[in-house]
Amino acid sequence: MNPSIHYDAIVVGAGYAGLTATHELVKAGKTVLLLEARDRVGGRVHTQHFDDGTYVDLGAAWVGPSQDRLYALAHAFGVETFKTYDSGRSTQYFRGKVKRYKGIIPPLPLFSLLSLDAAIRRINKLSRTVNLAEPWQTPNAQQLDNLTLADWMQGQMSYETAQTFFNIAVGAIWAADPAEFSLLHALFYIRSGRDLETLMNVKNGAQQERFVGGAQTIADRMAETFRDRIVFNASVRAISQRDDAVQVITDFATYTANRVVVAIPPVLQAAIQFEPALPLQRQQLMQQLPMGAVWKCYAIYDRPFWREQGLNGLAATPDGHVTVTFDNSPKDGSRGILMGFVLGQKAREFATLSDDERRKSAMHSFTTFFGPQASTPQRYLDHSFLNEPWSKGCYAAVPQPGFWTSVGPALRQPVGRIHWAGTETSDIWNGYIDGAVRSGERVAQELLSRS
Incomplete structure (x- = not known):
C-alpha cells in the first residue's frame, strides 16, 4: 500500500x-x-477448517433474534444460518449426580428454583431502568456501579444452590465471575441484549443459530x-x-x-x-476494561451419538473446568461436535495446565455428561484468546x-x-x-x- x-x-x-x-x-x-x-x-471471530471439511468456531459463533444488523450482513453476503441443535433432553451434573431434563427449567430443589426464578425476574425488571445510550445517567447509577453483581446475588438469593446455578449463567454470558464487574454493567449488558433469558437461551435466544461454514x-x-x-x-x-x-x-x-x-x-x-x-x-x-476469560474445548466424533440417546448436547455443572456445553455439529449432522466452555477464573486456571492436562480435564467433563462414547473423539482441540496478543481475551471487555x-x-x-x-x-x-x-x-x- x-x-x-x-x-x-x-x-x-x-x-x-x-x-x-x-x-x-x-x-x-x-x-x-x-x-x-x-x-x-x-x-475475535475465527473459524478453523480441517481437511475433511469439518470446521469449528474458535471465537464468536452464534446469532439470534433482534441481532438484525448481523442477519442483514449474512443475507447481503450469501451466508446461510441454521438452528443450533436443542431437541431432546438437557443434562445437569450436580453433587455427583447426572440428571436429564426437558425444557429450560433445571431439576433443582423447589425453593432454590423459586429463588433463582425470582432473581431472574428482578434483574430483568431492574435492567429496564438502564439508560442504554448513557448508562451513567441511569437512576442510582453511582450506587449500582459501586456494587458488584456478586454483591447483588448475595442479597437476592438466600439458597446456595440458586446462587451456584445463577453463577454458571453469569460465566457463560460474560466470560467473567460476578465479583469482577458492577451491577450497573450487568444491567446494561442484559438490557443491551433484551433480557437475561435471551442471553441464556438457545431457542429465541442469543445462541439460536449458527452460520454454515462458520462465523x-x-x-x-x-x-x-x-x-x-x-x-x-x-x-x-x-x-x-x-x-x-x-x-x-x-x-x-x-x-x-x-x-x-x-x-x-x-x-x-x-x-x-x-x-x-x-x-x-x-x-x-x-x-x-480488562478482557473476559474463556476457553472453547472441542471434541469431534464421527456422528452426534448423544442425539441417539435423546440428548441435545446442552449441559451445565458447577464442577470441573468445563461448566457449559453445546452441540456444535454441522447443519447436516455429518460429524458430532461437542463444545465446552471454560469461563472466568476457571479459564485462567485452565491456561496454566499443559496441553495433555487440559485435554484430560475437558474429556472427563464430556464423558461425565454424555457417557463412555464421549471418551474417544476423533479429534480434540481447545483454544483461548487470552494469550493472543491482538485480543488478550474474549468475549469482550468487562x-x-x-x-x-x-x-x-x-x-x-x-x-x-x-x-x-x-x-x-x-x-x-x-x-x-x-x-x-x-x-x-x-x-x-x-x-x-x-x-
Whole structure:
C-alpha cells in the first residue's frame, strides 16, 4: 500500500467493527485503508477448517433474534444460518449426580428454583431502568456501579444452590465471575441484549443459530470486496494528530489520513502511543476494561451419538473446568461436535495446565455428561484468546466496578480526528458480533457527517 496517499480514513483493526466501517465508507466513495495486525480478518471471530471439511468456531459463533444488523450482513453476503441443535433432553451434573431434563427449567430443589426464578425476574425488571445510550445517567447509577453483581446475588438469593446455578449463567454470558464487574454493567449488558433469558437461551435466544461454514465466512466475503485496501501484519504503534491530518505509524510504514477509526479492544488501544496524549479520562478508560476469560474445548466424533440417546448436547455443572456445553455439529449432522466452555477464573486456571492436562480435564467433563462414547473423539482441540496478543481475551471487555460512572462518557467520544469502534462501544448487543457491526455503522456515519 502506498504510504504517499492521503486517505479519507484509516481503520485500525479488521474485526467485524473495522470491516463494517470500511465497507460503509467505501460504499460512500471514500478512500480508505484498513490496517490489521493479524494475517486474517475477523478479529475475535475465527473459524478453523480441517481437511475433511469439518470446521469449528474458535471465537464468536452464534446469532439470534433482534441481532438484525448481523442477519442483514449474512443475507447481503450469501451466508446461510441454521438452528443450533436443542431437541431432546438437557443434562445437569450436580453433587455427583447426572440428571436429564426437558425444557429450560433445571431439576433443582423447589425453593432454590423459586429463588433463582425470582432473581431472574428482578434483574430483568431492574435492567429496564438502564439508560442504554448513557448508562451513567441511569437512576442510582453511582450506587449500582459501586456494587458488584456478586454483591447483588448475595442479597437476592438466600439458597446456595440458586446462587451456584445463577453463577454458571453469569460465566457463560460474560466470560467473567460476578465479583469482577458492577451491577450497573450487568444491567446494561442484559438490557443491551433484551433480557437475561435471551442471553441464556438457545431457542429465541442469543445462541439460536449458527452460520454454515462458520462465523468468519461473512468477514471473509466482506473483505474480498475491498481486499486491495487491507494491509495485513500491520500492527499500529503510534497515532499522531495534527490540525489538518492524522498519521498512523506501523512497524513498516507511516500513513496519513483525514481521520482514523480505532476498532480494536480498549486493552490493545493502551499499547498505542498517541501524540498528543489522549485526555486523562480516555487514558483511564483503557486501563479499566480488562478482557473476559474463556476457553472453547472441542471434541469431534464421527456422528452426534448423544442425539441417539435423546440428548441435545446442552449441559451445565458447577464442577470441573468445563461448566457449559453445546452441540456444535454441522447443519447436516455429518460429524458430532461437542463444545465446552471454560469461563472466568476457571479459564485462567485452565491456561496454566499443559496441553495433555487440559485435554484430560475437558474429556472427563464430556464423558461425565454424555457417557463412555464421549471418551474417544476423533479429534480434540481447545483454544483461548487470552494469550493472543491482538485480543488478550474474549468475549469482550468487562468493565471494572465504577467504570461507567467515572469514565464511561469517554467510551464513544471522538478525540480530535480519532474515532472509536468495537463491540464494547455498542449500546445494542454489546459484546456480540451484532454489536461490533452496529459500532462500525455508527462510526462510519460519524465520519461521513464530518466530511
